[in-house]
Amino acid sequence: MSKPRAPEDGPADVSRRRPNINDIARLAGVSKKTVSRVINASPFVRAETRERIEAVIAELGYAPDPQARGLAYGRAFLIGLVYDNPNPQYVVNMQLGLLDGMKGSGFELVVHPCDRSSPTFLEDLRSFVERQRLFGVVLTPSVSEDERAATIMAEIGCAYVRVASVSLDQPEHMIETRDRLGGREAAAHLAELGHTRIAFVSGPRSFRSSHERRSGFEEALEERGLHLAKAFAVEGAYTYESGIERGRELLAMSPAPTAIFAGNDEMAAGVLQAARQAGLRVPEDLSVVGFDDFQIASRLWPTLTTVRTPTREIGRLAVERLMGREDDGRDPKSRLPSLVVRESTAPPPCRD
């Protein structure tokens, strides 16, 4: 693969080869152990020595080999993103957040989608993490809600952080998205507009967020003297198609709801479609609220009032927690869901 070096290059020729820790040690006139101390920021190195070594490192553009380091350390400098969320926008935002947090850390991101319904799901996950000796993993919904997945990580000795709507584990392992608050915001908005016949399309039971979004919504309605009728609370699947179907069913009832809160933007898009098919105008005849504020929310017509989830920010937090670099200086509000009002909501139509 590489050209054979001419003999006269001698063993000290560093120019054609990538420098290693021995080269640095030799040029700095210290042992490789001391170089290792500098790399790992050990306090037991005299400032003068450190500077000399750092100068050589900079001069040669040396970077320690992650593989060798990982091998000796017994753990790869890799962080895994484990997800089973089919929403591409979620995945990409989460990835971006993780990469934000990992920037300059020397870690790299390995992605691992999985299928929680597969019979070999847990074994696959275990063998993946174990074989790679991952430093840590970020578990996102709905995998994050599986106790067994977390248990496996603990068993293997792999650091983990679970991103979920509520706390399911010791605080150091949790990043809470507090979806309940988002549900409350949606309820407050619709109540304020004057709606009373309000419906809710939840996500699938297998997602904890489905429950949280709903109970926050219901709770805030009750506080305002409103009530989410049994018939008006239906279960979807977080998919566009399920949004169409549930929307169609809700709009066929009589009296029909004047407002529908969908558990995510995809289903809200489906509800808009169902409304069109039923000949209803949005927002004049029907108000619709989504959840997530992914790109689609602003592409729809009318543009969608929705609850924004700060996915990227959450991702950054998660990975910082994992690496023990958490920066608590940021505004904690930026981690919470917040309402974004667009065109799909308005006061209910006047009663005839």
Place this chain on the structure above:
Amino acid sequence: MSKPRAPEDGPADVSRRRPNINDIARLAGVSKKTVSRVINASPFVRAETRERIEAVIAELGYAPDPQARGLAYGRAFLIGLVYDNPNPQYVVNMQLGLLDGMKGSGFELVVHPCDRSSPTFLEDLRSFVERQRLFGVVLTPSVSEDERAATIMAEIGCAYVRVASVSLDQPEHMIETRDRLGGREAAAHLAELGHTRIAFVSGPRSFRSSHERRSGFEEALEERGLHLAKAFAVEGAYTYESGIERGRELLAMSPAPTAIFAGNDEMAAGVLQAARQAGLRVPEDLSVVGFDDFQIASRLWPTLTTVRTPTREIGRLAVERLMGREDDGRDPKSRLPSLVVRESTAPPPCRD
């Protein structure tokens, strides 16, 4: 971290420790080198010996450590996805395709988004690939169109495959998406419907696909005796916002086009929005065609006629090429763009 082992466990206790190649060698009564040969499918092992070793491997559930293997091999068993495409749907589909192809290969996927406009773009890319000693990378548009990026990979000795709309390199380094054909399909469809005043909103010049989609479109129009007027060929940025603006401008012309082909679905969504603002009905007054067939195409209203790009399939091909596992048995048509007709296209309105 791990409990200290009791002395009586002895050095041969494999139960608490993850088995390594030495354990396998000892139990199989061979040298570690021979085990290594089996792992790497070397032909120079007697069938009998191989079976014995494989039995021990299976019994202990042994899996070689990728880090150690990579260190000795001089190359990590990692494949990088390098992208600067801001479209989440593209990224996720590409990732899924790569993972499809890597399944069971022992490789893992490391993602690396980058910003081609950053002044340190090339250095960042080089240091990422070099430090990690990546086995290979898949370069996707528009990074894939940068000669310097490819040159760096060649210099470092990192395998690479470039996914681009046309061939820009030796065939073994290219996966062509042939966007030109997609442009042709769009033109054929609109021409067949009877449109004559046809406009095109291209992507940014920095993407090769912008040019290819356009020239295929134009070429096929000409073949049908139609012509893409200068004023009707405008440049967008592959973004929703640019779709709105260009759409608005085109629809303000007189005579206005009766059909608009947008360079991707995002811009097509923008064009739909512009049409609504102009009080035009789609498809009665205006036909719109997109490109990509990502999720958004079927969420819009009306649903979007568009050119499907088999991104996931392309991803699988790319990574198989990289690993030298290419399977040519599949239908080559599945790699080409193809038209998907939905609701946003119809014959032009009758002339008054």
Place this chain on the structure above:
DNA sequence: TCGGGAAATGGTAACCGGTGTCATTCAAAT
């Protein structure tokens, strides 16, 4: 000024878990 002990620093060797090179063994072919 000097001895003594703790703290700071550096060196050596073993090890992490594999692979490459080359030598050796052994059976079949010449």
Place this chain on the structure above:
DNA sequence: ATTTGAATGACACCGGTTACCATTTCCCGA
């Protein structure tokens, strides 16, 4: 008996880290 080539093993090495020990430096009291 010699050649040939498949099958296997011995040993160094990839590039770091840890364990452990040796040495140096510094501060203190005598």
